[in-house]
Each structure stands twice: as structure tokens, then as C-alpha cells.
Amino acid sequence: MTTVSGWGRFPVVDSEMLRPRSFEAVGEAVVAGSVARGNGRAYGDAAIGTARTITMTAFDRVRSFDPVTGRIRVEAGVLLSDLIDTFGPRGFLPSVVPGTRFVSVGGAIAADVHGKNHHCEGGFGRYVDSILLRTGSGETIEASREQNSDAFFATVGGMGLTGVILEATMRLRPVETGWIRERVISASDLDAAMRALEAGDSATYSVAWIDCVARGRNLGRSLIYLGEHAGRDELAEGAVVFPVGKPPALAVPLDLPSVTLNPTSVRAFNELYYRVGARRAGGDHVVSLYPYFFPLDSLGGWNRIYGRRGFLQHQCVIPEAAAREVLGDILDRVARRGDASFLAVLKKLGHGDGLLSFPLPGYTLALDFPVNGDILTFLDEIDRLVVAAGGRLYLAKDSRQSRATFEAGYPALQRFKAIRKSLDPDGAIRSKLSQRLFDEV
């Protein structure tokens, strides 16, 4: 037994950790209470087995690549950072990237991760054509939209609960360069921010950093980042066509004291961040893909700035019709507390693809909170607002929502459970998350 946690370092629990090196060894590793784990970037308890956690990072091979179409077959432990480094210079990028590039392909499928292009291009699963899955019952099957399609749509966004993803075939996106043409828009309040995101619908990429400490007439003030892939002709003379992704320049070497992030320091940071960002607002400029897509990747181990007790990320999505009112309510409550950190993100989403995929047409808001005081009670109150509005929480970030919240948010749950039962009749695949939210106790 080893103590293990997700990226949020909360909760910390016991599980036996295994790192198999062959698919046969994966099969042998699956016992009652097992789940696969990729690079450990899910925040809560999704990638921790109730008995055993099977880390898939040894499976880092590319099986085949078609340089004409960009179709690629990879083992599930390949990281998106690896795909970017390897295929970026050859003119291809993953079609969807989340806020960190240090996630595995298997994890990205299991969480059906979304990126800044979800509003117009969908999530990670939309670009996956086929999945090699080792089911809980011990079969190895190929699942696609045409073949074993139930298993396919349950596995995309299924949080690893249909079995162990071994390999996947997907489509990469052709790009001319590794640069993004960015436009920053400053929005003085929530209405302006939502208008700007609405207007940004036609942009390939759009996301808003939102100042969740600002109150009153500044409530919801934001910086909106729109982006397009830059062509070769847009680069400065002599610029490298595909910049190299550097390993984190700076790393947080230890747990910082939990007072590091306090209302005063967060308020000061946000004020500065907003003002500096607002000054850049207006015209287009070309930035490297790394700071555009992965602003926090340059700070290694940033999850340690919240101190030893870890942190919670609360990410909800609110259907479009109710979004303005509910987001305003949530932001107001959060601003009054004053302890949400500098990482708050607002973004428009489109339709999800998998049965348990998080996205639905509306607005998603992601907020980080250090674990302390009455935060759990507070988030339960927020959840009530989310549920009342027909929204839901993102399982990849979750470590604490109630069953009632979960069941209200995911109407396809019964169908998912039936498919899971057929793939894993004895219920071998079980994570701490499924124990908390799905499984009969």
C-alpha cells in the first residue's frame, strides 16, 4: 500500500500502485477494485483504485502515424506533451488540448477533456476513432463509433470505469506553425465578459480568466483570450516555425505554508494581473502555443503552492439560458469569501460526446480553493445552485460532490451503468470516485 492522491493532493488515500510494462501484465494486474491511472493529473479521486491503481505511463509508444492524414495510433500512456514535441515540428498537434500538456492520451479519453476550442470543435473524444480496451471482464476489444459503439461512448468520458484503455487511434490537427495569433479583450464585468465570449464564438480558441475576488460593479471582470493558429506568413522574420516546449523553468520545491495564498495576496495578484492584461488588450499578437494553452505548465509542481492540505477545484457548467444569473450568484458568493485563488477560468462549452462527458452547451466556471475551514459546506451550497440550473460538475476535477449532485447532473447515468455492467459484470474496475458516486455500497 502506498498513499496516493490526485493533482489537488486531496484526498490522500491508500492504494497499491502497480506499473505494468506489458499488456499481459496489465491483465494480470486487474483485481477487484482496480482502475487505470495516467500521469496523475485528475485533481481528485478518479484515478485511484479502491484496492489497486494501475499506472499506464510505461506504455508510451507510437504504433503508427500517417503524415498525410495525421491519423495516429498510440499506446495509452503517451503524453500530449510528447505528441506536441514529436509531431508539432512535423506539422501536427493534438486536436484538443486541456490546460496542461502533461496528461496521457488514456486519461484524456477517460475524462473526455476539453480545450479552449470546445465551443466550436468539441472535446478530445470527438477526434478519437477507436479505442483498444481491456474490459473488467478480461476481454480485449476494439471500440469505435461503428464497432462496440456502446463501449466506445461509455469509455469516452467514462473515467476509466469501463476498463483499462490500452491504445487509441485519433486524428491530429494539421498546423503550419507552433504559434497562436492571440487577441486579448478586457471586460469590466460579467456581462461584458459573457458578451465577449459570445462574440468570440467564431474564434477557434476562446477562454476568459476571471477575477473572482473583484466585487460590486467589478464583479466578474475578466480578460478574454481569443486565439487562432498562426500561419507561416505571420511569423517574424527568422522566427522558428515550431518553438520547443521547455520543461518547467521554475518548480515549487516544497509545500508552501498555507498562508501564502490569503485574501490580501490573491487580491493584489489579481489586481496586477488584470491591469497588466488590460494594457495588452486590443490588437493581435503572436505568442508561442505553450503560454497560450498551458500557462501553468511553466511552474512545475504548482499544486504545492496551496500547502500540505491540498486544494479543491470546483468546475461546473451552467446551461446557457440560466448562465448569467447563476454565474453572477456564484461569483458574488465566492468574492465575499475572498479565498478563491488566482486560477479562475470562464469558458463556453458545446455538446459533449460520451455518455458521461462533462460539457453541455453553456458556460463553465473553474475555481480553486485551498482545503480549509468550511469550504466543503460552502461548495455544497454552490452545488445546489448548479443543480437547480440544470448544470453539473466535472468528474476529472471532483473529489467531494454528493451522489445527489452527481445523479442530477448526468441524465445518461443509468445507461452508462448498464453498459458498464455488461463490460464488467463482477465490478472489478472500481475507483475511489466510483465508490463515492456510482457503486452500490
Add this chain to the structure above:
Amino acid sequence: MTSRKSVLVLGGSSDIGRAAARAFAKAGYDVALAGRDAAALEPDAADLRARYDIEASTRTFDVLDTASFDGFVAGLPVLPDVVISIVGLLGVQQKAESDLAHAATIMRSNYEGPSLILGLFAEKFLGRGNGTIVGVSSVAGDRGRASNYVYGSAKAGFSAFLSGLRARASRGGVHVVTVKPGFVRTKMTEGMKLIGPLTVEAPVVGDAILRAVEKKTDVVYVSGIWRVVMLIIKALPEVVFKKLKF
């Protein structure tokens, strides 16, 4: 056959072997991976082809079967520009203290086999007038320690062999690199307690090998701190050193 440079990796299924193969393939080399089970290396060869659009092949090679070495070298379709030996066996020190066969296997896997095969390539390279030979040795060879001197002594012998070979071959246009990785997180060290700041991941070693070949470095301590650590360990008087338990 291509006009690209080529590298042969002996011990191609090891984590450092795979990392070195990727580093060289990324730099545009064709790669041959050699190991006891050539078929098991095929997925790695396919990985290199898909990633880097180079040619990658596999060969069967058993470091304990020294009688096969002449045939192995003669059977290569092309004499590579670079040959890297990552072959080695950590073994179990305590077992090796009383089990002579195990001790001999450790010695043969880390000293006899790697030295003989690299010596053979040196002859071919000298005949051609160019080439680079890389031996992955170990900081454990810098001084025999109570906890792993069977392995350490074999690595010491290998390091000495490489040192002498370098001195001789350099006059004939052939360069020899000795790599001392320190702690690396690999299959070999799985389950061992490694000291964080002294430990690197396999790709760091792979990149360091490529750099050493390109820059014609003689001896590489992958993490610079090991050079200092081993300097201190080597400088300790025997009367102090023998009291240490590590």
C-alpha cells in the same frame, strides 16, 4: 540503405536504451535495436519509425554469448557510425557473495561482454577510420562499496577498458565515450530507494549520450553533482571508507 548516419543500441529494450534510441532517431539517425529477444524490440522500432520518419530495425544480441560476437558484427547489413552499449546487470549483491555463478554472470554482463563487443567494433571502426563508441558504465565503478562491489568492480573494469580504448582509438579517428549515469529511474532501479536530487529520468540520459557523441566528450556524469559526490567518495581514506555502510 539511406544516407543518414546510423546508431546501434546494444541493450535496446532497457529504459536508457529506448531513451537513447529516441534521442538519436530524433536527431535523424537510423537506428538498430539489439537485445536478447529481437521480436520484443519490434514495437520500439515501429515507435521510432512512426515518430521520426527514419529507418529502424532489430537484431538479436546476447551479451553472455561472446562466441556469437564475430558473427553478430559480420552479420550487420551496415557498420553503424555509432555503437552504444547499455547492457548491464545489477544483480543481487548478497546473493553474489556466496553464489559464484550469479557473481560471474554479473561480472560477465557488465565487464566481459560489453568490453569484448565494443573492442570488436573499435577494430572495425579503426579500419574504417571513424566511428563513435559509447559505453554506459556506472558511478558504482568509481570505488567498490560494501553494498554492491561485485557490480561495481565489473563496472570499474569496464570503465578502465573504455579509458584505455579511448586513448588508443583516438589516434585512429575513433572516439570513445564513457557514460556514468548515477541514479536513473528505470526497470533496473524499480523499488530501490533513490535520492531525489541525485536521480534523473531515462530520457535525460538518452539526451546526454547524444550530446556527448556530438561534442566528443570523453567521460559524462549525467548529473554534474555525481562528479562531485564521487570525487569525495574517492578521496575518503580507506580507514574511514571501510566503516561506511553504503
